[in-house]
Amino acid sequence: MRTCIMVAAALAGLGAARADTILLTGATVHTVSGPDIPNGAVLIRDGKIAEVGAHIAARGARVIELKGLHLYPGMIDSATELGLTEIEAVREMSDITDLGLFKPQLRAATAVNPASEHIPVTRANGITAVITSPGGGIIAGQSVLMHLTGWTMADMAVRSPAAMRMEYPHIQARGRFFGGGEGPGRGAGYAEAKKRYEEQVQKLNDFMESARRYQKAKAAAGPEFETDLRFEAMLPVLEGKLPMLIQAEKAKTIKEAIAFAEQQKIHMILERGVEAWKVAADLKAHNIPVILPPTLRLPEEEDDPYDKPFTIPGELWKAGVKIAFASFGPGAEDNPRNLPYEAAAAVGFGLPQEEALKAVTLYPAQIWGVGDELGSIEKGKWADLIVTDGDPLETRTQIKQEFIKGVAVDLENKHRRLYEKYLTRD
Amino acid sequence: MKRLTFLMLALPLAAASETTVIRNATVLTVTKGTFKGSVLIRDGKIVEAGENVTAPEGARVIDATGEFVMPGIIDCHSHIAADSINEGALAVASMVGIEDVINPDDPDIYRALAGGVTTANILHGSADPIGGKCEVIKMRWGKDAEGLKFVGAVPGIKFALGENVKRSGSPGGGFGASPGLRYPATRMGVEDVIREAFTEARAYQKEWQEYRDKVARHEQAIPPRRDLKLEPLVEVLEGKRYVHAHCYRADEILMLLHVADDFGFKIRTLQHALEGYKVAAEIAAHGTGASTFSDWWAYKAEAYDAIPYNAALMTRKGVLVSVNSDSAELMRHLNTEAAKAMKYGGLNETEALSLITINPAKQLGIEQRVGSIEPGKDADLTIYDKHPLSNYAKVDKVFIDGQLYFDRAKDLEERAGKEARKKALIDKLKAEEKKERKRPEAADTKKGEEPGGAE
Numbered sequence: 001m002r003t004c005i006m007v008a009a010a011l012a013g014l015g016a017a018r019a020d021t022i023l024l025t026g027a028t029v030h031t032v033s034g035p036d037i038p039n040g041a042v043l044i045r046d047g048k049i050a051e052v053g054a055h056i057a058a059r060g061a062r063v064i065e066l067k068g069l070h071l072y073p074g075m076i077d078s079a080t081e082l083g084l085t086e087i088e089a090v091r092e093m094s095d096i097t098d099l100g101l102f103k104p105q106l107r108a109a110t111a112v113n114p115a116s117e118h119i120p121v122t123r124a125n126g127i128t129a130v131i132t133s134p135g136g137g138i139i140a141g142q143s144v145l146m147h148l149t150g151w152t153m154a155d156m157a158v159r160s161p162a163a164m165r166m167e168y169p170h171i172q173a174r175g176r177f178f179g180g181g182e183g184p185g186r187g188a189g190y191a192e193a194k195k196r197y198e199e200q201v202q203k204l205n206d207f208m209e210s211a212r213r214y215q216k217a218k219a220a221a222g223p224e225f226e227t228d229l230r231f232e233a234m235l236p237v238l239e240g241k242l243p244m245l246i247q248a249e250k251a252k253t254i255k256e257a258i259a260f261a262e263q264q265k266i267h268m269i270l271e272r273g274v275e276a277w278k279v280a281a282d283l284k285a286h287n288i289p290v291i292l293p294p295t296l297r298l299p300e301e302e303d304d305p306y307d308k309p310f311t312i313p314g315e316l317w318k319a320g321v322k323i324a325f326a327s328f329g330p331g332a333e334d335n336p337r338n339l340p341y342e343a344a345a346a347v348g349f350g351l352p353q354e355e356a357l358k359a360v361t362l363y364p365a366q367i368w369g370v371g372d373e374l375g376s377i378e379k380g381k382w383a384d385l386i387v388t389d390g391d392p393l394e395t396r397t398q399i400k401q402e403f404i405k406g407v408a409v410d411l412e413n414k415h416r417r418l419y420e421k422y423l424t425r426d
Numbered sequence: 427m428k429r430l431t432f433l434m435l436a437l438p439l440a441a442a443s444e445t446t447v448i449r450n451a452t453v454l455t456v457t458k459g460t461f462k463g464s465v466l467i468r469d470g471k472i473v474e475a476g477e478n479v480t481a482p483e484g485a486r487v488i489d490a491t492g493e494f495v496m497p498g499i500i501d502c503h504s505h506i507a508a509d510s511i512n513e514g515a516l517a518v519a520s521m522v523g524i525e526d527v528i529n530p531d532d533p534d535i536y537r538a539l540a541g542g543v544t545t546a547n548i549l550h551g552s553a554d555p556i557g558g559k560c561e562v563i564k565m566r567w568g569k570d571a572e573g574l575k576f577v578g579a580v581p582g583i584k585f586a587l588g589e590n591v592k593r594s595g596s597p598g599g600g601f602g603a604s605p606g607l608r609y610p611a612t613r614m615g616v617e618d619v620i621r622e623a624f625t626e627a628r629a630y631q632k633e634w635q636e637y638r639d640k641v642a643r644h645e646q647a648i649p650p651r652r653d654l655k656l657e658p659l660v661e662v663l664e665g666k667r668y669v670h671a672h673c674y675r676a677d678e679i680l681m682l683l684h685v686a687d688d689f690g691f692k693i694r695t696l697q698h699a700l701e702g703y704k705v706a707a708e709i710a711a712h713g714t715g716a717s718t719f720s721d722w723w724a725y726k727a728e729a730y731d732a733i734p735y736n737a738a739l740m741t742r743k744g745v746l747v748s749v750n751s752d753s754a755e756l757m758r759h760l761n762t763e764a765a766k767a768m769k770y771g772g773l774n775e776t777e778a779l780s781l782i783t784i785n786p787a788k789q790l791g792i793e794q795r796v797g798s799i800e801p802g803k804d805a806d807l808t809i810y811d812k813h814p815l816s817n818y819a820k821v822d823k824v825f826i827d828g829q830l831y832f833d834r835a836k837d838l839e840e841r842a843g844k845e846a847r848k849k850a851l852i853d854k855l856k857a858e859e860k861k862e863r864k865r866p867e868a869a870d871t872k873k874g875e876e877p878g879g880a881e
Contacts, residue, residue, distance in 0.1 A: 089589075089726035118724065298755045302533045303848065305841060306540040331755060335721065341762065344817035353818075394817050395765040415723075419735035419771070422703050423742075 074128025314350025498544025512551030523559030738771020
């Protein structure tokens with residue numbers, strides 16, 4: 001294992017500056033988009049996958065022999081706070097939630113710390129890209145889809161913004177644990193919460209209306225026109241170019257969010273969706289993908305079947321809804337390196353293993369509008385690859401090597417450093 | 427949502443006196459190897475486990491072809507099945523105990539059961555340097571509070587160090603109910619509170635000893651006034667009550683070990699001990715166990731140096747280690763939490779399974795009863811459809827004391843009926859509400875009768 005780390009480190013050293021031409025051979029290639037290729041090969045050139053097949057002749061390529069190992073596309077986590085917070089409980093170390101209800105101009109990409117210790121810890125388990133989102137208020141700001149390597153955000157960003165994130169207003173009279181949160185409707189009595197919800201729906205509709213007027217005013221380009229950064233940020237959403245990532249948990253809220261998206265003619269991605277299974281037909285009919293709440297969480301209601309959270313991904317898949325797993329959400333332990341285990345927990349409860357794998361690779365890539373760039377081992381995509389000794393959804397599997405944009409990344413991280421340091425203590 | 431707990435009520439599915447044999451399973455005994463074979467259960471106990479087991483005629487046969495049977499999982503740190511957890515107004519709360527607040531209707535008991543857990547140590551919260559008494563329970567879903575208790579387990583008490591304790595001493599509060607400031611506010615103060623309490627406990631112990639000596643000498647003596655706060659601490663001094671101490675940082679772990687050494691008692695387990703790996707040699711030398719999370723980290727400052735290699739590293743350095751949940755959710759998949767110690771630090775399968783079976787049993791002083799598949803032990807068994815260290819494994823059946831407490835097939839079978847009963851009740855409620863709403867009209871005809879204040 002130690003040699004493996006050193007090899008990875010050496011590779012990282014070699015490849016740190018630029019991507020070279022690499023031929024990976026001997027591994028079982030799990031393309032995800034097509035059939036597995038036993039004893040297959042993948043050619044990486046200029047950071048992209050140049051060729052995939054059983055035999056590839058590549059003169060001048062650096063050959064990496066991977067006999068007995070497996071190649072998978074890197075995994076994508078569709079909901080995280082990665083880079084925005086270092087230690088959750090320390091206020092000074094968190095940049096997730098700013099003040100106000102409508103903050104579309106705020107960009108997660110601005111506040112992600114590329115030197116966060118969480119980034120190498122997460123990628124060491126085969127996660128090569130994540131969505132990081134701001135939170136709080138109704139429109140929280142812009143999510144970023146980023147690679148988990150790079151000196152600055154310029155190296156990391158795949159799409160910034162990848163989506164505009166909002167939480168659809170809802171009535172929430174019961175306080176959550178510790179009565180907490182700043183989100184819509186939290187911690188109030190029912191009548192008060194209902195009133196607040198109605199006001200917030202009104203405010204949301206007013207805000208959208210104002211944004212549309214702004215859009216028109218800008219197009220008209222009259223002499224009185226003044227730039228407004230909030231409305232400016234909304235333009236790609238109104239033009240249908242940027243999806244609205246809408247958080248909604250209960251069936252009622254999800255339905256209202258769907259109606260809202262329909263009315264506003266915006267492209268919706270549902271996040272959280274704890275009760276999405278109740279409105280699966282609606283979601284399918286409107287072609288709305290779902291970023292799943294954590295599979296490893298407790299049932300919502302005390303009389304729900306004990307395995308309800310495990311069966312939801314399979315139920316949505318059967319209904320034809322496009323799903324992606326995420327590590328962050330209601331009841332999450334917020335540990336993005338465990339993304340593959342959220343997927344594995346749904347297998348055996350109605351979701352086939354191949355679908356679970358797709359829902360951490362290809363499906364999130366498609367949902368985030370980068371289906372031709374990430375998510376599978378196919379010619380022309382970024383070479384985001386993981387080399388494993390088995391099924392990456394299994395805990396016991398080790399990630400042996402990893403490539404992001406064709407460059408071998410260092411699997412060293414804070415945890416491994418501390419382990420090795422204290423292993424030597426007498 | 428209305429409380430509809432009754433829907434999950436279930437009685438044990440088989441009688442205790444029955445003889446049961448589990449056949450054709452891969453038997454993971456944890457202490458006596460792994461083999462394809464059978465487990466014979468009689469009167470709630472494991473009678474035999476082996477490749478060739480002869481079952482008496484009339485024995486109930488469970489065909490577990492292709493399945494895996496392991497000892498029921500033991501969670502050394504849980505807060506389920508309790509009505510309250512934290513008496514945070516005092517820095518020393520040893521007079522309170524979980525035994526008085528057990529809630530047998532908590533659906534998390536059934537959920538834990540469905541996750542293969544048969545025994546759990548239910549702890550007081552972490553607001554106080556010296557917290558309340560713990561209670562070890564079995565997941566005997568359907569029994570009352572007394573029926574859940576693990577009779578024969580060594581009594582325990584919760585201690586806590588670090589941030590959660592200090593928070594009660596900081597403006598703004600946190601865990602616990604005290605609105606104002608409460609000493610201690612630093613790790614120095616935490617040590618002091620524990621030392622003060624044991625100084626008092628020693629004096630109290632001496633007082634009683636002197637009284638007993640006098641009685642033994644037939645001298646006239648007045649018994650000292652009982653002190654319910656100090657009694658459990660005297661039990662700690664006398665080794666009759668185990669200390670389960672919540673801690674994170676290496677420095678505070680060493681502090682507690684020193685305090686215990688000074689007063690001549692042992693810390694039974696360090697709970698969480700996320701930096702235990704930094705002082706594993708000292709922990710092992712003290713003879714203390716550690717019960718840790720598999721891989722949680724960075725959720726607070728004192729968890730920033732937590733590493734998923736903790737369990738494996740401490741194991742390699744000679745510490746008796748268990749992996750716990752401290753969460754009703756995590757409790758449902760402790761088997762795969764244990765698997766993380768194989769990924770991070772390279773424990774073998776038996777070592778990984780030990781983290782959630784025989785090791786926590788030893789930490790709780792119940793290893794003669796549970797924690798492995800051996801003749802004479804309680805028949806607390808979990809059957810999985812796949813190897814329990816696989817993420818795809820699903821719990822099929824769970825036995826406690828030889829009784830079938832969870833059966834997935836039966837759970838699935840009963841769902842439609844429960845849904846129908848729930849719907850019938852909701853419909854009935856709705857119909858009654860409708861009637862209520864109609865009543866004001868009727869009241870017009872009946873003079874002097876006010877409509878009920880249903881609004």
